[in-house]
Amino acid sequence: xxxxxxxxxxxxxxxxxxxxGQVLGGLEPTIDASTLAALRAVDANxxxxxxxxxxxxxxNLAGEFPLAVRLxxxxxxxxxxxxxxxxxxIESDSSLPLALGLRLLAAAGPSARAVTQLEVEMARARRLxxxxxxxxxxxxxxxRLVLLPAGTVAWAAEAGVAGRPPxxxxxxxxxxxxxxxxxxxxxxxxxxxxxxxxxxxxxxxLAAIGMVAADIVAFGVECDASVEEVRGxxxxxxxxxxxxxxxxxx
Amino acid sequence: MSxxxxxxxxxxxxxxISTEFGAGDTPALLSAQGLVDFVEVGADLERGVAPxxxxxxxxxxxxxxxxxxxxxxxxxxxxxxxxxxxxxxAEAIGAAWLCGDAGRWRIGPRDRGHGLLLPPILCxxxxxxxxxxxxxxxxxxxxxxxxxxxxxxxxxxPWDLLRYFAEVAERADSGLLLDVAHLAIARRAMGLDPASGxxxxxxxRVVEVHVAGSALFELGGRWxxxxxxxxxxxxxxxxxxxxxxxxxxxxxxxxxxxxxNPPAVAAALIRRxxxxxx
Numbered sequence: 001x002x003x004x005x006x007x008x009x010x011x012x013x014x015x016x017x018x019x020x021g022q023v024l025g026g027l028e029p030t031i032d033a034s035t036l037a038a039l040r041a042v043d044a045n046x047x048x049x050x051x052x053x054x055x056x057x058x059x060n061l062a063g064e065f066p067l068a069v070r071l072x073x074x075x076x077x078x079x080x081x082x083x084x085x086x087x088x089x090i091e092s093d094s095s096l097p098l099a100l101g102l103r104l105l106a107a108a109g110p111s112a113r114a115v116t117q118l119e120v121e122m123a124r125a126r127r128l129x130x131x132x133x134x135x136x137x138x139x140x141x142x143x144r145l146v147l148l149p150a151g152t153v154a155w156a157a158e159a160g161v162a163g164r165p166p167x168x169x170x171x172x173x174x175x176x177x178x179x180x181x182x183x184x185x186x187x188x189x190x191x192x193x194x195x196x197x198x199x200x201x202x203x204x205x206l207a208a209i210g211m212v213a214a215d216i217v218a219f220g221v222e223c224d225a226s227v228e229e230v231r232g233x234x235x236x237x238x239x240x241x242x243x244x245x246x247x248x249x250x
Numbered sequence: 251m252s253x254x255x256x257x258x259x260x261x262x263x264x265x266x267i268s269t270e271f272g273a274g275d276t277p278a279l280l281s282a283q284g285l286v287d288f289v290e291v292g293a294d295l296e297r298g299v300a301p302x303x304x305x306x307x308x309x310x311x312x313x314x315x316x317x318x319x320x321x322x323x324x325x326x327x328x329x330x331x332x333x334x335x336x337x338x339x340a341e342a343i344g345a346a347w348l349c350g351d352a353g354r355w356r357i358g359p360r361d362r363g364h365g366l367l368l369p370p371i372l373c374x375x376x377x378x379x380x381x382x383x384x385x386x387x388x389x390x391x392x393x394x395x396x397x398x399x400x401x402x403x404x405x406x407x408p409w410d411l412l413r414y415f416a417e418v419a420e421r422a423d424s425g426l427l428l429d430v431a432h433l434a435i436a437r438r439a440m441g442l443d444p445a446s447g448x449x450x451x452x453x454x455r456v457v458e459v460h461v462a463g464s465a466l467f468e469l470g471g472r473w474x475x476x477x478x479x480x481x482x483x484x485x486x487x488x489x490x491x492x493x494x495x496x497x498x499x500x501x502x503x504x505x506x507x508x509x510x511n512p513p514a515v516a517a518a519l520i521r522r523x524x525x526x527x528x
Contacts, residue, residue: 006371007323014404043439044470049467051469089358186294186295187296
């Protein structure tokens with residue numbers, strides 16, 4: 001018996017009763033005979049008796065996607081425990097919050113899609129530094145830019161009191177900057193979200209793919225700004241943790 | 251140094267109450283009123299300890315550290331930085347020892363939503379892993395480490411639960427934390443007599459006992475019990491506690507896990523526990 005494999009099976013079986021039924025019915029061909037015998041030795045009712053586990057897990061996960069869960073169709077959150085995303089995350093030791101985010105995104109209707117995408121990107125920003133450009137002027141680790149329907153960030157910030165529907169993905173867009181703050185070895189960071197517009201948005205888009213010294217001049221020409229003004233903007237963005245600190249020395 | 255030799259340095263703490271981040275005021279109130287002798291601090295490095303615990307320590311209160319974030323069954327989870335952090339935190343609150351459920355506190359990465367409490371697989375390979383984990387944590391932190399039998403309805407593996415923990419303690423040369431409420435819950439789930447296996451269990455290694463209330467529920471015509479930390483222990487929990495308290499010669503501490511109950515309710519349960527062991 002592979003202990004780690006068995007523990008993953010136990011989690012999946014106690015959280016997803018349908019999966020438990022499949023396994024105990026011998027319908028999961030990847031499970032070897034000795035493991036299946038060990039699983040079948042447990043009283044069949046006991047699999048359903050860990051009744052708080054799914055509820056606890058969903059409660060903890062949902063806290064990271066409050067608006068997406070609120071906007072989701074009935075049953076989407078509860079259905080996560082039967083989804084391929086859930087089972088894949090457990091089997092591959094990958095992030096359950098990100099798996100739920102993907103499920104919510106896949107199930108989101110047109111009116112929920114933008115806000116769900118924002119919360120999923122925030123969850124990513126808390127966890128994934130992601131690949132960064134090799135150039136000296138580049139985004140700081142974990143900083144992300146997301147293109148959303150105009151008004152999405154404001155709607156999310158005011159969603160507790162706003163009665164209006166969320167923005168949908170037709171028409172104008174806005175560039176949202178997501179910047180992780182704080183956190184440490186044992187804590188996830190908070191994520192600051194703000195809409196950036198005009199020259200700043202353009203500069204950050206360039207920094208996302210990487211800029212060198214010559215790009216400062218080109219960017220200044222594009223925006224009708226002097227090199228000193230561009231360098232001042234770069235310094236501010238470095239000080240704010242949006243750009244890699246090395247950018248200030250370019 | 252052997253467990254028997256180390257026992258000399260393990261203090262007798264008396265009857266304590268559990269607490270953890272967000273548990274409310276009951277532990278602090280009962281401690282301030284002198285109704286408990288110490289506080290068992292359930293903690294992880296992500297949340298740390300609550301201000302009330304710091305106040306308890308500042309007032310000279312005694313503690314133990316109950317970890318909530320280590321998979322003792324998983325060798326890959328032996329993170330030196332984590333152990334050093336726990337060691338420093340436990341020292342800061344003057345913990346007498348470390349303890350906690352021996353199994354898995356999460357599945358997959360250290361991340362939100364991954365926390366759950368899984369019993370170990372009851373077999374030799376798992377017992378070896380957990381015992382190695384106990385030794386590793388003890389060596390790394392300098393604290394005595396007491397593995398605890400976790401709650402659970404699903405128990406996999408060829409060994410009996412008590413044989414498993416006896417083997418862990420023997421291989422780790424450690425003491426044990428026997429949670430009699432968890433044991434009663436497990437025995438119900440297994441369809442066994444609550445005291446099954448106790449006759450061969452090394453009670454001389456039991457340093458700490460947990461007592462807690464449970465709630466019964468019916469499923470498929472069978473009655474299971476849930477670990478609620480409520481005010482009313484099962485009758486079999488009481489009988490197990492009475493037996494162990496009488497027969498465990500090195501018992502140093504009993505923790506009543508009732509931290510989320512109103513103070514008067516928790517105090518009543520603590521009084522009942524003191525009538526059995528004090």
